[in-house]
Amino acid sequence: MASTPGGSGGIDALAVEARRFPPPAAFVREALVRDASLHEEGRRDPVAYWARHARELLDWSTPFTRTLEWEAPFARWFSDGRLNASYNCVDRHVLAGRGDRVAIHWEGEPGDVRTVTYAELHADVQRFANVLLRLGVRKGDRVNVYLPMIPEAVVAMLACARIGAAHSVVFGGFSAQALADRINDARAKVLVTADGGWRRGEVFPLKPQADVAVASTPTIEHVVVVRRGGNPVEMTPGRDVWWHEAMADAPAECPAEPMEAEHLLFLLYTSGTTGKPKGIMHTTGGYLAHVATTFRYVFDHHPDRDVYWCTADVGWVTGHSYIVYGPLANGATQVIYEGVPNHPGNDRLWSLVAKYGVTIFYTAPTAIRTFMKWGTQEPAKHDLSSLRLIGSVGEPINPEAWIWYHEHIGGGRCPVVDTWWQTETGGIMISPLPGATVTKPGSATHPVPGVGAEVVDESGTPVARGGGYLTLTTPWPGMLRGVWGDEQRYRDTYWSRFPGRYFAGDGAKLDDDGYLWLLGRVDDVMNVSGHRISTTEVESALVSHPAVAEAAVVGANDATTGQAIIAYVTLRGGQRVGEADLRAHVATEIGAIAKPKTIYFTPDLPKTRSGKIMRRLLRDVAEGRNLGDTTTLADASVVDELQRRAHETPAED
C-alpha cells in the first residue's frame, strides 16, 4: 500500500467542515424523490429494488423472471430477459411519438451547430448499424471507436449495441501506441475514427494516429472515417471507407436485435496498478438498468423540461453512462460540446449554458478549480438562471471548490450532487439524492438506493466512524462482469483484499453523522484531472526510452489537477536526454494526459535494502513533507540530494 487512509492530509480539514445544505424548498416541491422512502425500499430488498426499476424504466422484448444470480464474485442480472440497448435509448422514444424531441444540441468548437432529434438519431443509428453489418461485423465482435466529441460517436456506439457488437471506445487524446494496444487486446474488427477534431482553435489529427496504430493491429479489417477536421488524410483502398459515403449507400432500416441481458455491451480500458490497462466488461441489461435509474434520480431528471449537460468525453466511463446510455434511455435532451472550455474565451461553457438553457450541469472538480482560477467574472457574464442542479465526478471535491461551484455556478439555489463511482461500477454508487439529502461540502454523502457500501479497517472489519477502505457489500446491476481475457485479474484486483467484498481502491472516512468522505486512491493509481493513470504505466513508458535506466513515478497533490505526475529518472551511463524530450516520449507512448509535470534526474533512486523503490518517500519529497526516519534505506544520501533539488526546481505549469 502506498498510503494509509485516515493518516494524513485532508482529514483534519474535513473534521471542521460544519456547513450543511438542506435541499432548497423550491427544488423539493418538484423533485422526484423528496424523502427517505426510496432509500428505505433499497435497504429493505436491494434485489427487488433493482428489479422494479429494470421493469419500469426499460423495455424488454422478453421480460426477465430471474433478477440476480450471485456466485461471488460473479453476478448475472436479469439473465433470462432479452432487450436491446439501442432500442431502449432511441426507438421506443420515437415509437411513443417523441421523435421530434431534441436528443442532442451539439456545438463544435468553432461554433458550428447541429441539432439531432430522436427521429434523426434513430435513422442514423440504423444506417450505421447496416454499415457495420456490411463491413462484416457480427454479434459478439468488437468495434473500436476513436473519435472527437461529435454526434457520430454516439451513433457508432448505439449502432454497435443494435447488432450486438461490443464497442471499445478509446479517448481521442490517447496515442497511436495506446490505441493499438487496446485494439489488439480486444481483437477488434473495425475501427471508427475521424480525420481530426477541433481543439484550442486547431484541428488535431486522428486518422494519421489511427494509421500508425492499425499498422500493428492484424485484426482490423476496415477503418471508417468521419470527415470533421477537414485535414488531409490518406485512405487505404479496400480497408478505409468514408463515413458519409458508406451512410449514403446504407439501407435505412435495421431492426434492433434482442440481446440476452448478459450480452457484452462494451469494453472500456482503464488503468490498474500494473502496467497493462484492463478491459472492463459491461453487459446489457444490468448496466442499462443501473445507469437509467441513477440518471433519473441523482439528476432528478424531468424529460419534458430539462436540458442536461455532462462535460465529459465519451472516451471515459462518464461519457458512456451519463452522456450515452443513462440520458438517452431516459429520453433526455442534452448538450454535447466538442472543444475546450477556454476557446475562444474562458466563458465558453457559460455562454453555452445560457444559449441552450441548460438546467442540469455535470462536470469534474479539476474543471471547477480551473474555473475558480479564471475568476468569477467569467460565469457572471452570462445568465445561468436556467440551472437547477449541478454535479461533480471524478475525484474528491474539496469544500472550497464545492462552495465556489454552489455559489458562482449554482447561484446559491442549486443542489450539488457529488457522485462517487468508477469505470468498474458502471454507474453512480454514492451520491446525494438532490431532493432528499442534506449535503455537506466535500462529502458524497451516502450510497444511492440499492447499493451497499462500508468502510473497513485493515482486517476487513467495518468501522462505525473514522478512516478506512471503501468496500461495496452487495452486488449491483451495473457492476463489471470481469476483466476482458483475464478472470484471475478480476478476482485478484477487486475481490481478494477483503473476502466477500468489492474493494474499490479508495480510502474513505465516515463522520459522526454517518456521511462518507472519499479520500482518494490508496494504491499506485494516480488521479490526474479525474483520469486514472497508473504509476507503473508511466514508468514503463519512461523506461522504454533508450536513455533511461530506471524510473519511479508518483502522484503529488496538485491544486488544480488533483494529483500531478512527478517522475524520478536515472539515466543509463553516458546517456543524456532532456526533460522535454522525455515528456514527449511519454505522450507518444500513452498520450498527453500521462506526461509528467516534472521530471527529476537523479543518479540513484531511494531503495529499501531489499531493493524496492520507496515510492511513498518520493511522494513525500514531491509534496515537500518532512521525511522522518530514513534509516531503512540502502543509501539515505540519495534522498537528501532529491530534497535539495525539489526545493531548487520550480514546478512548471
Ligand code: PRX
Ligand atoms: O478514486 C475514485 C475517483 O475516481 C476513481 C474512478 O476513476 P474512473 O474509473 O476513471 O471513473 C471516473 C468517473 C466515474 C475512483 O476510484 N472518484 C470518482 N468520483 C469521485 C472520486 N473520488 C472522490 N469523489 C468522487 N465523487
